[in-house]
Amino acid sequence: MPELPEVETIVRGLRRPLRGRRVRAIEVLRPDLLDTTATRFSSAIVGASFSRVARRGKNLLLHLEAGPNGGRPTRRRPDGAAEPGTLVVNLGMSGRLLVRAPADSAPEPTHPGVRFRLDDGSVLVYHDVRRFGRLRVMDPGALAAWSDCLGPEPLARGFTARALEEALRRSAAPIRSWLLDQRRIAGVGNIYANEALFRARVHPGAPARGIVGGATKRLHRALRAVLREAIDSNGTTLRDYRTARGGEGSYGARLRVYGREGRPCPSCRRPIARVTFGGRSAYFCRSCQPRRIVR
C-alpha cells in the first residue's frame, strides 16, 4: 500500500516525536512481523534511543544509538565500541506506524503488532491488518548491503532522464512491471506507476527498452512530479494508509487514472481502461496512451 510518498509522509511525522527518545520496553504481539525472535529483536532495541529517521524506497529507517547501560548493540567494533543498529520497517500493504502521546484520545489501534514504549510515556505502535509488513534490525554493514540491492531514489539529484534511459534499455519487461521492481527504481508502487505513465502518455504494457528519447524525458518528469505532488498531499489514503499521527493523505482526490476504470479520461473523456498483468491492475487511457510509443 504505502509507496514512496506515503512512507516519506510518515518519516516526516516521526522525526520530531522520536528524536532522542529512549525505548523502555517492547511488546511483540505478532512475532511473524519480525525476521528474528521477539527476544533478540527486543534486546537489540530496548535501552537504545532513536536518532535519525530516514527513508529508503518504501522502507522507513529508524537509526538507533546504543544507550549507556542498555540496548545491546547489534555488533561491536574490534575496539569494543557499540555499533548502532537501524530498525528498518517495511509496511507491506496495510502497515501503519503510529505515535501515541501519553494521554492520546485517539482510539486504540485495532491490529497492533509491536508496541515500543518510550521514555516520555508515548508509545510507537506498529499496526498491520494483513501482516505483510516486516521489522528488521540491521547493523551498518547489513544495512549498506541491503540498500545496495535497491534501485536509485527517483527524487534524488542523480536520478536524471539520461540515467533512466540507460536503465530502461536493459529490459524487455512491460514498463509498468519495470517501475514496480524495487531493484530498478526504489519507492514506486502501483498507484504512482500508473499515474506517471498516464502523464507521460506511455502505455503500461510497453516494453521498457522501447521507451526512448522524448518518451523517456516525459516519464522522468512525470514520475518526479507525481511523487512530489503526492508528498505535498501527505500521500494517498485509499483504505489502510495513515500518517504517523493517524491522519489521512489527500492525494486520492487528485488521481487521474488509478482506480478509475470506466470514468472519463481527464484529457480526452474516453473511459479509463483496466487490464490485469503481473498480478495487478493497470489503469490507463487507450487513446492517450497508445501501445505504439509516441516519441
Added chain:
DNA sequence: CGTGCCCCCTGTCAGC
C-alpha cells in the same frame, strides 16, 4: 540472469 506466477493474510464489496 530476467521474467512471470503464486502465495503470504485479512477485510470489504459486488453479485447472486
Added chain:
DNA sequence: TGCTGACAGGGGGCAC
C-alpha cells in the same frame, strides 16, 4: 440476510 469470489497500496520464493 448470507454466502462466494474477486480484489486490495508489497514483496519473497520458485520454476522456466
